[in-house]
Amino acid sequence: MTRRTWKDNHAQKFINAFHHNKLVKALDRDIRYGGKQIGWCRLLCAPYKEQLAAMPEVDLQAEGGMCDSIKEFVQRYFQG
Incomplete structure (x- = not known):
């Protein structure tokens, strides 16, 4: 992933x-x-391809668990 x-x-x-x-x-x-x-x-x-906002919660955890929400993940690593 x-x-x-x-x-x-x-x-x-x-x-x-x-x-x-x-x-x-x-x-x-x-x-x-x-x-x-x-x-x-x-x-x-x-x-x-997949829109970041459509990312499932399970994928957020597969990214390493470094963010508490998809919104936080997008803002931190993709400049919003």
Whole structure:
């Protein structure tokens, strides 16, 4: 699970990886900022877009439990 403000062409790389059953590098941060590979990810379902306001509460907990509400999560990590 991830929530990112990716451009469509970047997200398409992950959609293609899923449809071709390819592994995706797991990074500790973006390579442009000194990130290193820490493992591999296998996508378990096809990536899709979703409005942040429509995010289920269970997904909020899957994000790490660092916020008490979806509203707080959106404001903190996505500038509202």
